[in-house]
Structure formats: structure tokens, C-alpha cells
Amino acid sequence: MNPGLEIQMVAVIVAAACALPGIFLVLRRMALLSDAISHSVLLGIVLGYMVTRDLASPWLVAAATAAGVATAALTELLRRTRLVHNDAAIGLVFPALFSVAVILISRSVGNVHLDTDAVLMGEMAFAPFNRLSIAGFDAGPVAVWVMGGILLINAAVMALLYKELKITSFDPALAAALGLSPTLVQGVLMTLVSVTAVGAFDAVGSILVVAFMIVPAATALLLAERLRAMIAWSLGIAVASAVAGYHVAVALDANIAGAIAMTLGAVFAVALVLSPRHGVVSVAVRRWRQRRLFMLQMLTIHLLHHETGDEAGRECAEQTLDQHLGWSPEQVRVAVRRALRDGLVRREGPLLVLTDAGRARAGEVLEGLTV
Amino acid sequence: MNLIALVGNLATNDTLQVVALGSVGLGLAGGVLGTFAVLRRQSLLGDAVSHAALPGIVLAFMLTGTKAPLVLVVGAAAAGWLATLAVLAITRHTRIKDDTALGVVLSVFFGFGLVLLTYLQRQPSAAKAGLDRFLFGQAAAMLRGDVVVIIAMGGAAIAVLVAFWKEFKLLAFDPDYAACLGYPVRILDVLLQSLIVAAIVIGLQAVGVVLMSALLVAPAAAARQWTDRLGVMAALAGLFGAGAGMLGAVISSTTEHLPAGPSIVLCASTIVVVSLLAAPNRGIIWQVLRHWRHQRRLGLEALLCDLLELATHHHDPEHGHSLSALAAMSGGRAGLKRRLRELHAKGLVRPVGAGRWTLTAAGRIEAARVAASHHPARHEDGCPT
Structure with a gap:
């Protein structure tokens, strides 16, 4: 297989593996824990290296995962003291752990391949050089196997704990009442996030792990109403952006993970503006329609209140409606034009008078209000 | 190493x-402005802004071709400011919550910056070396020019904060009330965020991204434990930040091979740990002590009530009650003899023969008072069980 295809394969697998746990992080309002975990993973790697003195040792992965889980646990512990809020707890824990890691690197690890640049940025383009060979047979890039394994683990755990994850995410109190342990489910999720961050770390770098985890889920949240649909959208967006981002990176000769994050951001921006239900455009249109409908209803109700009695001549004159309703003259003009077109009112000299349809409409609205 | x-x-x-x-300047500015970030539950804004500043830094360099601190700071500030506006817009107009919005903006901006940076690095002519210094920080390489920028911008941000103190205070604690009073809440919001952005970007090159976001959170979180007043908290946070900056730098x-940025952050973290443990009233040590004192008092009161209950069910009020009866009534709670000794020392109980105890006259009055205060409606029929 040529290197380009292999890199795309790694990108797609990393993106899908990250997107899965990201969905629940977003739903649980813990998105930034991914940021914290992906930073403090560095401490685990440094400590693991100091013990084993071998950058390829599997113990490094274990130590890094433990550091990620420890970050989540420390944050939770700090939050439970109720001395600081959740956000501050995250913001206190990971910089401290990260600082310890940076100090350890500069003091004792020396000049091995553990510089902070490589950690924060990652370089997917190197993935094809690190190959797995079984009995002399080339089995492809190591990253494909590692991240493929993590993807499978993520998918399997989520399939097994789907119900538990769903209930604890949407209604933790109900989950506890049903005898599910939110803490345990949380622990499992944090372990998945940590394992995924550790695996993705090499290819993507610690900060872009956040993009790979959070952005597909955030985009899906704008497009889907049900959890299953959200998962499908997340995976689709992740995979498509991985492939598209790779080509952007090749065209610009730039960092691949960065380009994928950029593509994810572009997809998010499009969804933000154009999503049929939650997009900025459709929300604005919906609000505009509601405002117009409300003004029409207010106009008919106002006319209904004042159509009998002495004050009708004063209250229902088109010229003075702006003062009675507290609207601008322009708003009155628009509403009146609309009401005339819909056949809710008609003009009688200077006055506006309700038609039967208008009276019926006002009655309906008032009835709806009093119920 | 001595002082x-x-x-x-x-x-x-x-x-x-x-x-x-x-x-010191960074710590001071970070602490004072961080007070508002922490109180408004936007502690991680610093994290987001400091990552999001990367594309601004690279673009500023690409456009001007210089690496003067002021140019790069302005670029960083512009990108950071855009990022906070994006977060505000996303949370205001969609159902996406603030943590997710921060994560999206942070990582996408950073990815964009990384693309720009690597694109630039692979251009043959550009002398781009040192741009990444901005990200990871090199406090030891700080120059006089950098310090001037820090002090000028940090001082200006604090000055604006003080000028709008009343408005920001209202915004932090009750934005709805501020809106009712007719304050331009959105403009104030953006202004406050801009000040925080300013405090962050001036610190980027000194301590780096991760560590700058810590300087925003840690001093303020520590100061929060010592006081309930905003002014005191801001002053304390500034002091803690400045102290951590000084100590960490020194x-x-x-020390050989001890980078200044992480060292400053660990000093700030130590201040946080001490504050969480030892701050009067809120601190964990105080909480534990208070809990322990309450438990002890409740144990004594329960024993008094038990003795009163036994006395009212016995025809002889002077009758001594056995330890086993008392142990059964207290549900086998440990330390029965110790509690009896304590009550004896206070003159509320007295021994009657071997291992038998009864209330003194003062003890009866005290027990009745305790029972009444716990169950005001039932005090006439003695103690609850």
C-alpha cells in the first residue's frame, strides 16, 4: 500500500476511535476533561520512561492511561470538596501535572525523543515509517493496529454499556435510583478516553486529540435528535473530515492532524449556520416568524378589546396604534399590512376593524392563554 | 539553597x-483578572484563549515579517479575542454548552495555527524560528522589551478593571439584575473577556500556553478560600500570583535544569493546596475539625437524653443506670465511658455505686434543655429515642 493511503487509513481510524468516547464527554458536559487528560498523559509517559528507560515499552501506555484516569479522579475529588467549581478543578489539576512532567523531562530524561513540541503537535506523516512486522512479513503501520484495537475496544465497550452510558449521561439521578453506579460508568468512560488519548497522542498530538474527540460530537449535536443518530453523524463526520483533511494537508504541505482539525472546524461551522433545526439561520428564521405571528395576534387582541365602547375611535385608529401597542410606526405598518392580507382586519375610514376571521383568531389565542 | x-x-x-x-507582573495580572474568570465559572477560558492565540501569532508574523513581542502579542490578542467571541456566539445561539464550545474553538483554532505554522516552516525563505517559543514558553529568555509589554498591558488591563469595578462586580454575581438596571451587559461581558484575553496573551511567551492558563485559575481559586469579599479576593489573588511568579523565577x-514556567505553576499549585487545606472556615482541616467537634457534642447530648429517658421511666429519679443499659440505648456507639467521664467532669452526671450512673440536678436541667432544643414540640414527654 502506498504511504498516502496508509496515512489516510491511520487518520480515519484515529478519528473514529476518538469520536466515540467524545460523544459522551460532550453529552455529560465534560468536554474539557479531554483537554486535561491529553495533557497529563505526558506525565504518565515520562514516569513510565524513567522506570523502564524504553520508549517502546508497553508499560508507558499503561502509565499514561493511569495518569489520564488519575487526572479525572483528582478533578472529581477536588470538585467534591465543593471548594471550587468543576471548571476550576480541571484548570487546577492538569497544569500542575503537566508542569511536573515538563520539569521531569528537563531534569532527568535528557535529550531522548520526548520534547514538548512533539508531544503537543504530533506528526501523522511519520506513521508509515513505524511498521509492524510479524515473522518478517510486513503487516502495515503499527498505528493502524494500535488505533484499530482501541477503536474496537471503544466500540465494544459502548455497545455493551450503551444503556448505562445513555442513562447516566441524560439522567444521573434516575441511573442511581435504578442501581446503576454513575461513578463506575464514569470510571469506564474516563479509562476509554485515556486509552484513546494515549493511542492517538503519537499521531495527532495532545491538543488535537481534543478536536478529534469533541468537534464531531458537537457537530452531531447540531444535527441529530437521538443518541443513535448522533453517534452515526459523529462517525460520519469524523471519517469524512479525516480523508478531506489529509488532502488539504497534502495540498498545503502542512501538518496533517492540524488540517483535519481545521476541516472538522469547517464542517462544524457549516452545521452551525445551516443545520435545519439548530442552525443559526433556521433559529433566526424561526424567531422572526414567531415575532411576526405574535405581533399579528397582539394586533387582533387589541382590536377585539376595544371594538365596542367609547374608546374605539381612539384605540383603533391606524395612526395612533403605535402608541397603544408600544411599537414603532414601521412595526405597525408591517403588522397591519400582513393582517389586511390575511383578511383578519379591514379599514373603515381611519379605523381598523376586525373581520369575522380576525375575531375568531383573537378568540382562539385568548382561549389558549386562559386554559 | 537558603533564602x-x-x-x-x-x-x-x-x-x-x-x-x-x-x-511578578504576569502573576499579578493573571491573579486579579482570573478572579472574575473563576467566579464566572470560566476558568478554562484561559486555556482556550491561550491555545487559540496560535494562528494569530503566526498570521501576525506572516503579515509583518517581524517577531517583535508587541506585534506577536497583538496577533495573539486578536485571535484570542475572536475565539472568545466565537464561544459566546456558539453558546448563545445553539444548544451547545460552554465546555463543548470552548473545546471546539480551542482545538480548531489550534489546528488552524498548526497548519499555518507547518506551512510556514516548509517555505524556504522564511526565518520563522522562535515562533513556537510563544507556545511553550521560555521565561528564562525574557527580555526587557517583553517585561515592558507585560507591565504596560497588564497595568492597563487592571486599570480598566478598576475603572469599571462596580459594573463588573454586578456582572459577575447577578447579570440579570445588571440588565434590569439598564447596564449594557453584553458590552460589559465582551469588555471583561477582552481584559482576560489581554492578561493571557502577554503571558504566553513567558510561561507558555498550559502554564498561563494555570496562572489565571490557581491564584484566584486559592484566594477564594480565604475570603467572601470580591475586593479582598482580587487583591489576594494578585498577591498570590505575584508571589508565585517571584518564587518560581527565583x-x-x-537550580539547574528547572524551567521557570512550570516552576511558577507549581508554586501557584502549592498555594492552592495550602489554601484548600488551611483556609479558615472553608478549608478542609477546618471542615474536619468542625465535623469532629459536632460529633463529640452530639454524642454527649445523646447520652444526656438517654439518661433523662431512663430516669423518667424509673420511679426513683436517683436510681443509677447500668453501663449495659446505656450502651444498648446508644446503639453500641463506642466511647461510652469516655463520654460519661466528660459529663462527670462537667458536673452533669454522677456515679451511683460501681458502674452505675445517674443525672445530677444540673444534668437534668441540661438534658431537658437539649431535648427541648432538638424536639421543641415534644419536650414535655422527655427525650426522643
Whole structure:
């Protein structure tokens, strides 16, 4: 297989593996824990290296995962003291752990391949050089196997704990009442996030792990109403952006993970503006329609209140409606034009008078209000 | 390493003076402005802004071709400011919550910056070296020019904060009330965020991204434990930040291979841990002590009530009750003899023969008072079980 295809394969697998746990992080309002975990993973790697003195040792992965889980646990512990809020707890824990890691690197690890640049940025383009060979047979890039394994683990755990994850995410109190342990489910999720961050770390770098985890889920949240649909959208967006981002990176000769994050951001921006239900455009249109409908209803109700009695001549004159309703003259003009077109009112000299349809409409609205 | 040597070093070492002064300025600005970020539950805004600043830095360099601190700071500030506006817009107009919005903006901006940076690095002509210094920070390489920028911008941000103190205070605690009073809440919101962005970007090159976001959170979170007043909290946070900056810079300068940024952050973290443990009233040590004292008092009161209950069910009020009866009534709670000794020392109970106890006259009055205060409606029929 040529290197380009292999890199795309790694990108797609990393993106899908990250997107899965990201969905629940977003739903649980813990998105930034991914940021914290992906930073403090560095401490685990440094400590693991100091013990084993071998950058390829599997113990490094274990130590890094433990550091990620420890970050989540420390944050939770700090939050439970109720001395600081959740956000501050995250913001206190990971910089401290990260600082310890940076100090350890500069003091004792020396000049091995553990510089902070490589950690924060990652370089997917190197993935094809690190190959797995079984009995002399080339089995492809190591990253494909590692991240493929993590993807499978993520998918399997989520399939097994789907119900538990769903209930604890949407209604933790109900989950506890049903005898599910939110803490345990949380622990499992944090372990998945940590394992995924550790695996993705090499290819993507610690900060872009956040993009790979959070952005597909955030985009899906704008497009889907049900959890299953959200998962499908997340995976689709992740995979498509991985492939598209790779080509952007090749065209610009730039960092691949960065380009994928950029593509994810572009997809998010499009969804933000154009999503049929939650997009900025459709929300604005919906609000505009509601405002117009409300003004029409207010106009008919106002006319209904004042159509009998002495004050009708004063209250229902088109010229003075702006003062009675507290609207601008322009708003009155628009509403009146609309009401005339819909056949809710008609003009009688200077006055506006309700038609039967208008009276019926006002009655309906008032009835709806009093119920 | 002793304190006098440290101070001596500070007095004589010119580079250290520059670094220490810059770090103190950063800590001060970060602490004071961080107070508002922490109170408004936007602690991680610093994290987001400091990552999001990367594309601004690279673009500023690409457009101007210089690496002057002021140019890069302006670029960083512009990108950071855009990022906060994006977060505000996303949370205001969609159902996406603030943590997710921060994560999206942070990582996408950073990815964009990384693309720009690597694109630039692969251009043959560009002398781009040192741009990444901005990200990871090199406090020891701080120059006089950097310190001037830090002090000028940090001072200006604090000055604006003080000028709009009343408005920001209202915004932090009750934005709805502020809106009712007719304050332009959105403009104030953006202004406050801009000040926080300013505090962050001036610190980027000194301590780096991760560590700058810590300087925003840690001093303020520590200060929160010591006081319930905003003014005191801001002043304390500034003091803690400045102290951590000074201490971290000095310690790092006297130790081989100890980078200043992380050293400053760990000093700030130590202040947080001490504050969480020891701050009066809120601190964990105080909480534990208070809990322990309550438990002890409740144990004594329960024993008094038990004795009163036994006395009312016995025809002889002077009758001594056995330890086993008392142990059964208290549900086998440990320390029965110790509690009896304590009550005896207070003159509320007295021994009647071997291992038998009864209330004294003072004890009966005290027990009735305790029972009444716990169950005001039932005090006439003695103690609850």
C-alpha cells in the first residue's frame, strides 16, 4: 500500500476511535476533561520512561492511561470538596501535572525523543515509517493496529454499556435510583478516553486529540435528535473530515492532524449556520416568524378589546396604534399590512376593524392563554 | 539553597531581575483578572484563549515579517479575542454548552495555527524560528522589551478593571439584575473577556500556553478560600500570583535544569493546596475539625437524653443506670465511658455505686434543655429515642 493511503487509513481510524468516547464527554458536559487528560498523559509517559528507560515499552501506555484516569479522579475529588467549581478543578489539576512532567523531562530524561513540541503537535506523516512486522512479513503501520484495537475496544465497550452510558449521561439521578453506579460508568468512560488519548497522542498530538474527540460530537449535536443518530453523524463526520483533511494537508504541505482539525472546524461551522433545526439561520428564521405571528395576534387582541365602547375611535385608529401597542410606526405598518392580507382586519375610514376571521383568531389565542 | 542566597541572587543578577519582574507582573495580572474568570465559572477560558492565540501569532508574523513581542502579542490578542467571541456566539445561539464550545474553538483554532505554522516552516525563505517559543514558553529568555509589554498591558488591563469595578462586580454575581438596571451587559461581558484575553496573551511567551492558563485559575481559586469579599479576593489573588511568579523565577534560576514556567505553576499549585487545606472556615482541616467537634457534642447530648429517658421511666429519679443499659440505648456507639467521664467532669452526671450512673440536678436541667432544643414540640414527654 502506498504511504498516502496508509496515512489516510491511520487518520480515519484515529478519528473514529476518538469520536466515540467524545460523544459522551460532550453529552455529560465534560468536554474539557479531554483537554486535561491529553495533557497529563505526558506525565504518565515520562514516569513510565524513567522506570523502564524504553520508549517502546508497553508499560508507558499503561502509565499514561493511569495518569489520564488519575487526572479525572483528582478533578472529581477536588470538585467534591465543593471548594471550587468543576471548571476550576480541571484548570487546577492538569497544569500542575503537566508542569511536573515538563520539569521531569528537563531534569532527568535528557535529550531522548520526548520534547514538548512533539508531544503537543504530533506528526501523522511519520506513521508509515513505524511498521509492524510479524515473522518478517510486513503487516502495515503499527498505528493502524494500535488505533484499530482501541477503536474496537471503544466500540465494544459502548455497545455493551450503551444503556448505562445513555442513562447516566441524560439522567444521573434516575441511573442511581435504578442501581446503576454513575461513578463506575464514569470510571469506564474516563479509562476509554485515556486509552484513546494515549493511542492517538503519537499521531495527532495532545491538543488535537481534543478536536478529534469533541468537534464531531458537537457537530452531531447540531444535527441529530437521538443518541443513535448522533453517534452515526459523529462517525460520519469524523471519517469524512479525516480523508478531506489529509488532502488539504497534502495540498498545503502542512501538518496533517492540524488540517483535519481545521476541516472538522469547517464542517462544524457549516452545521452551525445551516443545520435545519439548530442552525443559526433556521433559529433566526424561526424567531422572526414567531415575532411576526405574535405581533399579528397582539394586533387582533387589541382590536377585539376595544371594538365596542367609547374608546374605539381612539384605540383603533391606524395612526395612533403605535402608541397603544408600544411599537414603532414601521412595526405597525408591517403588522397591519400582513393582517389586511390575511383578511383578519379591514379599514373603515381611519379605523381598523376586525373581520369575522380576525375575531375568531383573537378568540382562539385568548382561549389558549386562559386554559 | 537558603533564602538569603536567593535574595542575594535577586539583588545582584540582572537577568533574574528581568525574569522575576516579568513573572511578578504576569502573576499579578493573571491573579486579579482570573478572579472574575473563576467566579464566572470560566476558568478554562484561559486555556482556550491561550491555545487559540496560535494562528494569530503566526498570521501576525506572516503579515509583518517581524517577531517583535508587541506585534506577536497583538496577533495573539486578536485571535484570542475572536475565539472568545466565537464561544459566546456558539453558546448563545445553539444548544451547545460552554465546555463543548470552548473545546471546539480551542482545538480548531489550534489546528488552524498548526497548519499555518507547518506551512510556514516548509517555505524556504522564511526565518520563522522562535515562533513556537510563544507556545511553550521560555521565561528564562525574557527580555526587557517583553517585561515592558507585560507591565504596560497588564497595568492597563487592571486599570480598566478598576475603572469599571462596580459594573463588573454586578456582572459577575447577578447579570440579570445588571440588565434590569439598564447596564449594557453584553458590552460589559465582551469588555471583561477582552481584559482576560489581554492578561493571557502577554503571558504566553513567558510561561507558555498550559502554564498561563494555570496562572489565571490557581491564584484566584486559592484566594477564594480565604475570603467572601470580591475586593479582598482580587487583591489576594494578585498577591498570590505575584508571589508565585517571584518564587518560581527565583527557584528556577538557582537550580539547574528547572524551567521557570512550570516552576511558577507549581508554586501557584502549592498555594492552592495550602489554601484548600488551611483556609479558615472553608478549608478542609477546618471542615474536619468542625465535623469532629459536632460529633463529640452530639454524642454527649445523646447520652444526656438517654439518661433523662431512663430516669423518667424509673420511679426513683436517683436510681443509677447500668453501663449495659446505656450502651444498648446508644446503639453500641463506642466511647461510652469516655463520654460519661466528660459529663462527670462537667458536673452533669454522677456515679451511683460501681458502674452505675445517674443525672445530677444540673444534668437534668441540661438534658431537658437539649431535648427541648432538638424536639421543641415534644419536650414535655422527655427525650426522643
